[in-house]
Each structure stands twice: as C-alpha cells, then as structure tokens.
Amino acid sequence: MAHILIVDDEVNIRKVVREYAEFEGYEVTEAGNGMEAVNLCHENDFDLIIMDVMMPRLDGYSACKEIRKTKQIPVIMLSARDEEYDKLFGFEIGVDDYVVKPFSPKELMARVKVVLKRSQTAAENTGQARYKFEGLEVDISGREVYVNGEKASMTPKEYDLLFYLVRNKNIALSRDRLLEEVWGYDFFGDDRTVDTHIKMLRNSLGEYRKYIVTLRGMGYKFEAN
C-alpha cells in the first residue's frame, strides 16, 4: 500500500502516528527533523509526508519547500494551535492539509486517506495513472493494457471493467456495484452480464487472469499489492 514518511522531533508522536498508520496498512518511515526528511526523500519514493512545523535543524516549512523542488509529494502539516497558521494556508508551499496539535490520531488517519485518494485521482487526471503488476501494465489515462509488453486489444467494456477493478484493487466489488459503476445506474439488465465480461477480460489477460479473484456469493476483486 502507500508509503508514509513521518517527520517530528518528538519520538512519542512518531510512535503514535506510526502505530495508527501501520494498523491502516501503510508502510511507515520516520525522520526526526527536516534535514533528515529531505535526505530520505531523495533516496525514497514516499506517497505522503506527515510533518511537524516546529523542528530543530530544519523546520517543516522549509523542509517542505525543499522537497517540493524535486518531488510533488502530498504533505500534511502538524502544528501547534496558532503557530504559522497563515503561512500554511497561503498555499505558498502547497500543503495539502493541516492538523492542529494536539490531534486525534483517528482524525489524522481520516485526512491521510482523503489526501492519498485525492492525489491519486489528481494523478490519473494529469496522465499519471499507470499500474504495473508483474508483466501486466495498466495505463488508465492512456486507455491501454500491456500483457508481457504486448498491447492487449480489448473491447470498451473490458477496458472499463478492468480499470474500475484496478482503481479499486483489493476491494470486494459486488455485481450490483460493478453494474452501477461500470455500466451506469440506468442499466437494468442481468447480474450475470458481469460474469460474461469477467470471462472475456480474463481471457484477454492471459496468465494474469489470476489477479481477478472470484468472491463467491459476492462478486469480484482485483487482488494485488
């Protein structure tokens, strides 16, 4: 799943956030100050940074600016109640969200989810929606699928179905939901239509059909990390 960098000089805060984040299934890396964070960002690809404003060596505000020079990673800032409030929302540095200390870890996690989702959809709209699962490449914005490097030709519905499955990977999708989301709310046909298209999609995916898992009594799921 997503890889999150937590930057705070207080060990206890890092610990609490890590705990909650890992419970949600995120991979977590810690940094104790802004300088460390900048260096870690040069070596790793994080999906999100949670960063305190007030830190020794290099404060969150400056670290964010520094990181943004090279990478466009979403950032959630933590800060004491009245500290720097205006600067943060000047959008000057493009902070994605802002949580006031003391914060509820649950609320923080809710915001993490929102920001991650937003950045994902934003990426899709700017042409950055490429997924790769072994030899299966799914380019949603380019509306192309490659199986072992070769372009797979599919029918429109196959694309739509696959893209919806991939966008919602690891989420159980009922036939009804698929019909509603992929076919549209105004489709009044048979449930089993989904099955037929899953069948054809599986054939198109060849060996990678394994990613499409049947959930008996329920529907289907695209299962991959």
Add this chain to the structure above:
Amino acid sequence: MAHILIVDDEVNIRKVVREYAEFEGYEVTEAGNGMEAVNLCHENDFDLIIMDVMMPRLDGYSACKEIRKTKQIPVIMLSARDEEYDKLFGFEIGVDDYVVKPFSPKELMARVKVVLKRSQTAAENTGQARYKFEGLEVDISGREVYVNGEKASMTPKEYDLLFYLVRNKNIALSRDRLLEEVWGYDFFGDDRTVDTHIKMLRNSLGEYRKYIVTLRGMGYKFEAN
C-alpha cells in the same frame, strides 16, 4: 434520511431546490451566503451541501475551503456557465460535483443521489474497514480474513456472519437478529441454522474462536476491545 444544506443568495432558487429535495425525502436547511453556511456547519452535521459560487459576504469557493478545514462534507456547486469553472475542477477544494445554472431541478436531484451514495460507500471503504485482534485480521472491504498471517478461506455466509459480528463487536446479538441482518428479512428457516454457521466460523478462526462467545439463552457476541 439525509440532511442537506442549500446555500444561495436567491430566495427563489432555494425555494425550488428545497421543494424538490423535500419531495425526495431529504431534510433541508437554508443559508443565504457563505458565512451563514460556515456557521451552520459548525453547529450541524449535514450530509451534503448544495452551494452557489457567487454570493455576497463569502463566496461558495471560499466557504467550501473553510468548511473543509473541519468537516469532510460532500459539496455540489452551482454556478453560471463559465464562472470559475477551472478553479472548481482544480481539486484544490475538492468539489464533488458541479451543476451549471440554469439547471433542471430533476438533474440536480439525480446528482445529489449519486454524490450521497458515493460518499457513503467511500466512508465504508475508507472507514474502519480493517480490524485486528491479535493474530486475527479482518478486512471487511477486501472481504479477507487472516489467521496468523495466513489467509483463511471461508464460505460467503461465514464472511457475512463474521463481518456482522465484528462490526457489532461487544454487542449481544440474538439469533433472530442475526438471521434478520445477515440472512435477510425474508429468511424463514430454523434458528439453529445460526448455530451451524457459528460452528463452521469457529473452525475457520482456529485459536481465535475464543472471540465468539456464546450467550446462553440469547445468541452470540464477538468479544474484543
């Protein structure tokens, strides 16, 4: 049902929208400008906001940003044809949908339905959909259960039953209630069917069967913090 806030400076527009919304069974509150809307949002829990962009005192764009600071309520924006179009879709403020004036109230209501549904499923998917009890992991949205790190394969009813128990952990559940909620109101079978499924579920959970507690003369309960 859902509680909707309508924000527009034109009384007639509010009136029309209110009429249609109430016809659909929604509860409706009105505000005449952005500032009112922000204040109302601090005091109430709305499920959806329909807001005009152009308003005195505080425009819809700013009001939305302000409200989003504290609450993640879906917003549908109303606006004149070319006004602010880009800003709205800049994802900066995360508007959920966008209707151009003059609009058909019917179309607006259709969008309301879609947005409400989306936010509901999103909440389910991003919400507490993953539970962990020692070595027992329950991923409701992925419809997966792990026992000591290994995926447990269960029958549909076992999943449904477990998920219902977990979602209502520490709550005593009678057989009748389980039948009604997990099997459906149209099931007219034997009470003891529940027992059999509890048996199979316990076997699937191995050592973690201990979480499913029998309440003699009553039903069952998933007991965990």
Add this chain to the structure above:
DNA sequence: CGCAAAAGTGAACATACTGTGAAATATCTA
C-alpha cells in the same frame, strides 16, 4: 446429583452459484 433445555456437531441432501459456450440483440462503421 440428575434433569431439562440449550448449544455443539457431523452428515445428508437440496439448493444456489459460477464458468462457459453459443445464440440472440444491439451498436458501430464503412
């Protein structure tokens, strides 16, 4: 301690579900 009611259990049987191929429709394209 012994009884009755409640809960656990294993097996049999009927039912429901999914994968699939093929036919029937619908939609697109030249």
Add this chain to the structure above:
DNA sequence: TAGATATTTCACAGTATGTTCACTTTTGCG
C-alpha cells in the same frame, strides 16, 4: 444498409454452499 463488432441473455454442468436433523455434549438449576 450490410457486415462486423460488441454486448447481453440464456442454459447447462460441475461444484461449493446452506439447511436441516438427529445425536451428543454442556450448562444451569432445583
């Protein structure tokens, strides 16, 4: 409009699953 392509429906077969039921075990109580 014809021909091609795509979508939907349908029926069949095999298998997984749900339900019932009889029997055993446990529990609470006088």
